[in-house]
Amino acid sequence: MATRPYDLVIWGGSGFTGRLAAEYLARKYTPGGASSPKAADGGESVRWAIAGRDRRKLEEVRAEIERKHPHVAGKIDVLVGSVDDASSMRAVTSRASTVLSFAGPFARFGMPLVDACVETTTDYCDITGEPNFIRACVDKHDAAARREGIKLVNCVGYDSVPWDLGAWAVARELRDKHGDGCVDAFGHAGAAKGGVSGGTIASALNVLTTTPWDVLKKMGSPFYVANGGGAGLSDETKARWRTQKSYAYDEDVKSYTMPSIMASINTKVVARSASLCAQLCAGDSNPYPPDFAYNESDLSGGYVAAMVGTAMMSAFGAALMFPPSRWLLSKTVLPAPGQGPAETTRETGFANIYVVGKGAKASTPKVCAHMEFKDADPGYKGTAALAVEAALCLALPAERRKNGGAVTGGGVLTPASALGATLVDRLNESENFSFAVRPLEEVTLRGASKL
Structure with missing residues (x-):
């Protein structure tokens, strides 16, 4: 890997979030040079390029970045490949240690890149x-x-790093510091500010419009991508995995909550993490006990807010399920692909994600993982920066050698199982993130209310 020209290639570099990732790299990691702020002490050096299928658009992105960041002028390489030409895809992936893809909808356009990465033994x-x-x-x-x-x-952006990493972290904290197994991890989205991108909407609509109904029904299970599909779990454990469907009062965080729109993907990613560790982790490297379960909700400002929020989310979900109303929303309300929040929203955005962990023993103190997005909206600037830092855990030889994830080998992995502690360290070194695990009683949850 070290002999390849690039540590990291950004695939989809001309898309909305892909270009944000390239700009983040330009701002923090000059191509081919030492990164800032570690340059003075001989820190990381990142060799990176942008790639996609349209050279003209990629060159426009490069020119825009060079105008904003003159120190990278002449240093950003452009690579071109087509998902319809396997050899061109291999020509891109064979030049990188790791490829980071922003080009969705992934079910339509993503697999040729994964194919090429596997054929050229490139991390993805x-x-x-x-x-x-x-x-x-x-x-x-x-x-x-x-x-x-x-x-x-997969899923190294806001979908689903905070939740997956949070569940892994509280399970490990309860095991290591309290000698107890984490039987329940419960994620909560707290106070946040951000916008909606057309690319995200396009991916969701593609799933709804191209997936057969019988497959959509199977996708409702939290164990849809888990190894073993939840086999061997007790009925009681499976019941605790069932996604929250209505508003409720959460005694742990002393707040009314509403169903989480993110739960449809996050529960599946966490379930895959737990299943991977059950199969592949030896001894103490597996923090998840057999009766571990994960669930998720959004914190609300009170009973009325939780009730109204639940009703609005249900109505929106129902509208997306029927072709006429889905078409109307896409033409009148929802942003088109390539669109996203304005720069002001991206630069002033923030988010707070909490995962509360409970042990099997009543005497075990509850713990809480808190991940914060700072000066970055979670969906776009935050996701771009987060995905880059996640990919660098694999792309940089020194980081790869740390083996911070619970699973040290290869496979189709999750953020927690592949990156774990290495990613936590990188997040806490970044200006846009913080990640910590503390006793729940010491955490003030932004967005929670007792009313």
Whole structure:
């Protein structure tokens, strides 16, 4: 890997979030040079390029970045490939240690890149939130990736790093510091500010419009992408995995909550993490006990807010399920692909994600993982920066050698199982993130209310 020209290639570099990732790299990691702020002490050096299928658009992105960041002028390489030309895809992936993909909808356009990464033994990350694409990656490439030691890591953006990493962290905290197994991890989205991108909407609509109804029904299970599909779990444990469907009062965080729109992907990613560790982790490297369960909700400002929010989310979901109303929303309300929030929203955005962990013993103190997005909206600037830092855990030889994830080998993996502690360290070194685990009683939850 070290002999390849690039540590990291950004695939989809001309898309909305892909270009944000390239700009983040330009701002923090000059191509081919030492990164800032570690340059003075001989820190990381990142060799990176942008790639996609349209050279003109990629060159326009490069020119825009060079105008904003003159120090990178002449240093950003452009690579071109087409999903319809396998040899061109291999020509891109064979030049990189790791490829990070932003080019969705992934179920339509993503697999040729994964194919090429496996064929050229290149590590891969993406920001998909599409369960059917993850399932397809597992079915097609998990065995080969394990055999060759290739890490294929889905969902390294806001979908689903905070939740997956949070569940892993509280499980490990309860095991290591309290000698207890984490039987329940419960994620909560707190106070946040951000916008909606057309690319995310396009991916969701693609899943709804192209997936057969019988497959959509299977996708409702939290174990849809988990190894073993939840086999061997007790009925009581499976019941605790059932996604919250209505508003409720949460005694742990002393707040009314409403169902989480993110739960449809996050529960599946966490379930895959737990199943991977059950099968592949030896001894103390597996923090999840057999009766571990995960659930999720959004914190609300009170009873009325939780009730109204639940009703609005149900109505929106119902409208998306029927072609006429879905078409009307896409033409009148929802942003088109390539669109996203304005720069002011991206630069002033923030988010707070909490995961509360409870042990099997009543005497065990509850713990809480808190991940914060700072000066970055979670969906776009935040996701771009987060995905880059996740990919660098694999792309940089020194980081790869740390083996911070619970699973040290290859396969179709999750953020927690592949990256774990290495990613936590990188997040806490970044200006846009913080990640910490503390006793729940010491955490003030932004967005929670007792009313």
